Amino acid sequence: MAKRELQEINAGSMADIAFLLLIFFLVTTTMDKDTAFIRSIPKKVIVKDPVPVEERNILSIKANNQNQLMVRGEIFSDPNKISEFILKFYRTNERDNDPSNNFPMYSTATMSMIDAQLNKFDQQIEDAEKIGASKEMIEFFESSLKEWEKKKASLKLLGGGELREINGQAHVRIEVQQATEYSIFAKIQTEAEEALYELRNDRSMQLWGIPYSVLKRKVAQEKDKAMDEKAKLDLLEILYPTKIVEVTPKK
Amino acid sequence: MSKFKKDSSRAMPGVNTSSLPDIVFMLLFFFMVATTSKEVDPTVNVDSPEGSRATDLTPYKQRSEVDFLYLGKPRNPARAAEFKMGFALSLDNVVQPTADGLYNTNAVGQWKKDKFDQKPARMTAPLESVITCVKADKSAPSGLIFDIRKELQEINALTIAYAVRDNGLI
Numbered sequence: 001m002a003k004r005e006l007q008e009i010n011a012g013s014m015a016d017i018a019f020l021l022l023i024f025f026l027v028t029t030t031m032d033k034d035t036a037f038i039r040s041i042p043k044k045v046i047v048k049d050p051v052p053v054e055e056r057n058i059l060s061i062k063a064n065n066q067n068q069l070m071v072r073g074e075i076f077s078d079p080n081k082i083s084e085f086i087l088k089f090y091r092t093n094e095r096d097n098d099p100s101n102n103f104p105m106y107s108t109a110t111m112s113m114i115d116a117q118l119n120k121f122d123q124q125i126e127d128a129e130k131i132g133a134s135k136e137m138i139e140f141f142e143s144s145l146k147e148w149e150k151k152k153a154s155l156k157l158l159g160g161g162e163l164r165e166i167n168g169q170a171h172v173r174i175e176v177q178q179a180t181e182y183s184i185f186a187k188i189q190t191e192a193e194e195a196l197y198e199l200r201n202d203r204s205m206q207l208w209g210i211p212y213s214v215l216k217r218k219v220a221q222e223k224d225k226a227m228d229e230k231a232k233l234d235l236l237e238i239l240y241p242t243k244i245v246e247v248t249p250k251k
Numbered sequence: 252m253s254k255f256k257k258d259s260s261r262a263m264p265g266v267n268t269s270s271l272p273d274i275v276f277m278l279l280f281f282f283m284v285a286t287t288s289k290e291v292d293p294t295v296n297v298d299s300p301e302g303s304r305a306t307d308l309t310p311y312k313q314r315s316e317v318d319f320l321y322l323g324k325p326r327n328p329a330r331a332a333e334f335k336m337g338f339a340l341s342l343d344n345v346v347q348p349t350a351d352g353l354y355n356t357n358a359v360g361q362w363k364k365d366k367f368d369q370k371p372a373r374m375t376a377p378l379e380s381v382i383t384c385v386k387a388d389k390s391a392p393s394g395l396i397f398d399i400r401k402e403l404q405e406i407n408a409l410t411i412a413y414a415v416r417d418n419g420l421i
Contacts, residue, residue, distance in 0.1 A: 015268065018275035025279060029286035034312065034319075035305035036384050036412035041404045063393075178394030182322075182387045183300035185396070186415050190302040197304045220310045248397045 037189045039244065057104045057169040059089045061188050065179040069188075079187050086172060086195035090240060094164065104170035109163040114152045121145040154235040158207075164239075171243035178249045192244055200236040212236065287312065293386075295323035295341045300389045302415030308384065316376050317412070318366045320359070322395060323388040338391050340399070359402040367408075384412040 061082060062070040069076040071085055092103040099105070125141045155163045174188050201212040210232075218229045287309060311317040321341040325331045330339070330346060339346045342362045367378050374381075383403055385396055400411055 011269070011272065014272035015275055018272050018279060022275055022279040022282065025282045025286070029282065029288050031286055033287065033417070034308040034317075034384070034414065035302070035417040036308055036382075036414040037302070038306050038382060038410060038412045041400055041409045041411055043407070043409065044404050176393040176397075178392055180393040181389065182391040182393055182396060183389040185393045186300040186302050186413060189413060190304065190415065193302075193304040217307075220307070246397070246400070248401065249394055251394075 037186075037193060039189075039246070053169050054167075056102045057167055058171065058173055059086065060173040060175060062175040063177070063180045063184045063188065065177045067181055067184050069184070079184075079191065082188065082191035083195040083198070086192060087198060089170075089172075090166065090195070090199055094166075104167040106164050106166055109151065109155070109165060111152070111155060111160055114148055114155060114163075117148045118145065118152065121148065150234055151238060153231060154238050157231055157235050166239075166241070171245050173245045173247060175247045176249055178251065180249075189244075192242075196240055196242055199240040203239060204232070204236060208232065293321040293323070293341050294327075294344050294346050295321050295325050295339055295388075297321050297323040297386050297388050299386060299414055299416045301418040303418055305415050305417050306412075307417075308382070308412065311382055314376075315370055315374050316380070317382040317384050318363065319384045319386055319414075320362075320399070321386050322391050322399075323386075336392065336395075338388065338395060340395070357402070359399055360406045363403065363408050364406060379407060379409045381408065382410045382412050383408055384414050386414040 060070075060072060064070075069079055069082075071082060076082065089103055092098070092101055093106050097105050121141055121144050125138060125145065128138050128141060151163065151165075155161075172192050174185070174192075176185050176188075197212060204210055204212045204215065215229045215233050215236075218226045219233055224230075308317055322338060323341070324337055325334065325339045325346055331337060340359075341347070342358060347358050363383060364378075367381060370381075383399075385399060387396060396413070403409070403411060
């Protein structure tokens with residue numbers, strides 16, 4: 001049989017095919033990322049008589065229908081300064097409590113105190129199960145228990161000693177009205193996020209020399225695999241909790 | 252005279268284009284890696300406000316743990332007249348009809364539940380933690396956002412996200 005040379009495939013149209021694919025991807029994709037502020041909505045519960053909150057624990061930021069801002073009863077002309085005010089709210093009593101000012105108090109927890117709380121809730125869950133308490137009741141105890149367990153892990157990460165915690169009631173309260181523009185609402189959220197970032201980042205740099213954003217990205221991407229980072233994030237979130245209350249505007 | 256006499260009889264040699272596909276493929280791969288696919292092309296115009304330190308939703312998108320809803324001015328100007336406040340809510344490209352000429356957020360709950368049921372099996376997050384991202388226009392009234400928030404609270408979908416355009420300021 002005569003040897004016939006293999007004919008090469010004509011690859012001239014390869015470029016056309018590749019261009020077609022390229023243009024398809026150019027059209028269907030976007031460069032910009034979706035970014036947003038993630039917030040949790042409180043569960044719907046009916047409270048008969050709500051627990052009063054001390055005035056010092058509330059940082060209320062209000063915006064009216066004309067998009068004017070008011071922080072703690074004072075008119076604010078520069079929205080960029082809100083984050084500074086939030087920092088002040090968190091930091092004033094961080095080292096030493098001074099009851100004379102109008103900012104939230106800090107409490108100090110030690111390992112033995114946390115252990116005592118853990119035992120207490122263990123006991124309460126047992127008792128509640130014995131007497132057949134309601135499901136909500138047991139759920140409440142269990143979530144409290146989990147919280148204290150987190151605190152214990154955090155204190156361990158800090159190397160024992162003391163855990164300085166802001167009052168559990170301390171929160172930033174965003175009050176807008178029906179016609180307040182979304183951009184103002186987003187601006188207040190930005191400022192709150194900015195302040196929390198600074199608090200957490202400073203602490204993170206001081207403790208481990210890692211920027212907070214790096215920790216956060218790692219946990220978001222690897223989820224359960226980044227255990228060390230997760231523990232560190234938990235600690236930072238216990239020290240500076242994101243407590244933002246969004247008040248539903250009246251009709 | 253001239254030493255370099257033009258030889259007009261010789262034809263121009265063709266440029267070798269055999270590496271053109273390689274170049275184009277390289278470009279293609281770059282765009283495939285560097286971009287993310289667009290969410291639905293909304294029927295309403297949304298110009299997000301700027302913000303900083305917002306969370307990047309890309310990892311959540313990859314795990315399909317986020318649903319988007321749009322709040323903005325309808326693209327079709329004839330439609331816009333139907334909405335007295337000028338803003339309409341778009342769920343999966345369907346502008347929500349409205350009876351009273353205001354706006355309608357009643358469909359949010361059902362929409363979210365349906366979305367949750369259609370999630371791929373690999374998604375294990377409970378309804379509570381599946382993010383609902385509200386992409387609202389700069390000038391949208393906050394009251395509308397709180398109405399959506401209330402609908403979500405009713406069905407126990409307790410994670411909301413307020414979309415902003417990250418201005419990248421550090």
